[in-house]
Amino acid sequence: MTGTYDPALVALSLLVAILASYAALSLAARVTESRDSATLGWIVGGALAMGAGIWTMHFIGMLAFSLPIAMAFELKLTAVSMAYAVVASAIALTVTSRPQLRLHYLLGGGLVMGAGICAMHYTGMAAMRMSPPIRYDTGLFLSSFAIAVGASVVALWLAFNLRSRSEGTVIKRLAASAIMGVAIAGMHYTGMSAAQFSPGAMCLAGGGPFALQGDSLAFVIAGVVVGLLVLALIASTVDARLSQRRAVMIARLEKSNEDLQHQVEAREQAQAALSQSLAEQQRLAEILQTRSAELERSNRELEQFAYVASHDLQAPLRTVNGFVQLLERKLPQAEGEVREYLSFISEASNQMRELIRALLELSRVGQNGVHATDFQLREAVDAARLAMKALIEERGAVIETGELPQVHADRPLVTQLLQNLINNAIKFQPQSRPLVRIGASCEPGEWVVSVEDQGIGIEEMHQKRIFQIFQRLHTSDRFEGNGIGLAICEKIVHLHGGRIWVSSEIGKGATFSFTLPRREAEPPPQPLEAA
Known part of the structure; x- marks a missing residue:
């Protein structure tokens, strides 16, 4: 035959x-x-x-x-x-x-x-x-x-x-x-x-x-797999370019630090033999200012690239979704396996769209600069709590606050920072009526703000990488999220010249702390009742 x-x-x-x-x-x-x-x-x-x-x-x-x-x-x-x-x-x-x-x-x-x-x-x-x-x-x-x-x-x-x-x-x-x-x-x-x-x-x-049978199946499978290959190539290209720009930025920063270190060592050696002249000090200050400007420019270029790349990636995703919908209309009587394949590619496209949306959200933070004003930190806490009212009532969460100071910062950005930290504190407390404590302490030249929970805790080996973009410690079926909330928190704190870190033990909860600059004339903290 x-x-x-x-x-x-x-x-x-x-x-x-x-x-x-x-x-x-x-x-x-x-x-x-x-x-x-x-x-x-x-x-x-x-x-x-x-x-x-x-x-x-x-x-x-x-x-x-x-x-x-x-x-x-x-x-x-x-x-x-x-x-x-x-x-x-x-x-x-x-x-x-x-x-x-x-x-x-x-x-x-x-x-x-x-x-x-x-x-x-x-x-x-x-x-x-x-x-x-x-x-x-x-x-x-x-x-x-x-x-x-x-x-x-x-x-x-x-x-x-x-x-x-x-x-x-x-x-x-x-x-x-x-x-x-x-x-x-x-x-x-x-x-x-x-x-x-x-x-x-x-x-x-x-x-x-x-x-499996039918000639139309060949074109359906070809369309689905070609879409997957195109998505894989897009992800590979964007990730490679972002990694390349990140490597360039890190290399520039390392070179700047090395140059500055050489200058400092040379200065210390000169001070040991004879006194440092005013002109030399001015020259070192200019070098440091130039390096800082270069680093700031590199950061802006990287953020702009991430924004443009994320924005442009939405077009091919819309095309893939459009073809999936077209195939579903063209094959209304398709076999169960074919419709399952179409569902798989549609779900993958939706997940990619969520990642792109998260990347755009991160790139927009601080895009228009930091507009600092004087305000009571409790006002930002109230705004964050109002934005999360539905979640707080659904979980029966209790938000306790100690004395909170007046700060000089960008109020919308600080509100977003607190909202992300409170959301995490509630999410990672599986028990009913989760408790969140917010407090602040005065340190030389800065305020230290803390958000404490009684949740599942974080292993020490993971406490640094959780601030990196898309770094998740748990699967989405256990705790929802896209792994970008803490990356946004870190960016907001760095825009204010501060630091952010976490202290935690497994099973004993976690305390996220961040710093904001403090001026000597700022009034002392004011108490705020639990809610």
Whole structure:
């Protein structure tokens, strides 16, 4: 029994293979550039995106093949074939993230990755459940395995050598993606050529409750996976650019500190031998002022870049959501699995939109500068409590305050700071009627304000990183949030020239403290009753 191919689906499978190859090269570079704490996340996310792309090419190629009988695919074996693609992708990213690609790693990784791709293909073929079973031409079978291993070795070598972001890398990646895509497709169609179907054979997969069939399924899967690959590439590009700008800013700051330290050491040495002249002191002051201005300018540039990047990312997300909605209208009678796929991509887009919204919120804090005025801190507490009235009443929370001073600061920003800290204090107290205590103490040149709770507490090893953006200690199904509230708090405190920190023990609650500048003429704290 002889089969035929749909040229349109064959071309679509080749395009998906090329796109998946380009995503693989880009994600391999991001895995290498990421810090230790983020490497595992990029490997897992990259493996899912790459594996889905490689598997989609294979599945569309399967749907492009037709026999003079009804064809379908068993869902369980199809899912197993996709798992092989994800595992092969994870191996590839792990191998290419090494600082050096030695020959035995290259060949070993290529062999395992090629075997995984072959396992994906032939498991996908088995999902047809043909009776009598499919027989394979030995020579073509071995050829498909050799192509898979050879393509994997070449792919690993290209991914390792195209990890940098030097000039011309994008063009080289596009060319390499075309070569890799053709090789992956070549392996698939060689394997298909090896398959021999007996006369009168029947496909038994169509009778099950979870069978996959229908030409429209190819376009739905292609649309969903292409959307995922595009999102992965967008996330990789934005994260890489933000990391690059952050590295530049840190390098500038370190260089400024080193230069200043050299100047201070030179000054101390000069003071030991002879007195320091007024001109030298003025010169050092000018150097320090120049370095501070450079750092401030770098911060503004980084914030502006984050704002623009976050704003521009909303357009492709709206496009992805639009296509998902269009597919839902075009396929009103689609099978449950197809609608589930559409739900997955829609949920992923919504999560990405929330992260972008949070990034925009962080970039807007202090964008118009700090407008400091004199006000009683209790007024900011009252405003924060009013904004959180619904949550306080719902949880039966009790807000106790001690003596609070008059401060000279930006009142809306301080209100937002207190609101975020009170919200966290209530959220991380699972018991009923959570208690929050707010107090202030006078220190030389500053006020120290504290927000204390009786919640679950924070381990010492995590007490510094919780102020970093998107750093969460708990999953969203246990405690909601996007991991940006404390990053906003830290930014507001730094805009006022202060410090913020946390003191905590597991099971004994946490106390968040921050400082605000104090002027000698400011009146003493005033008491405020509990509410």
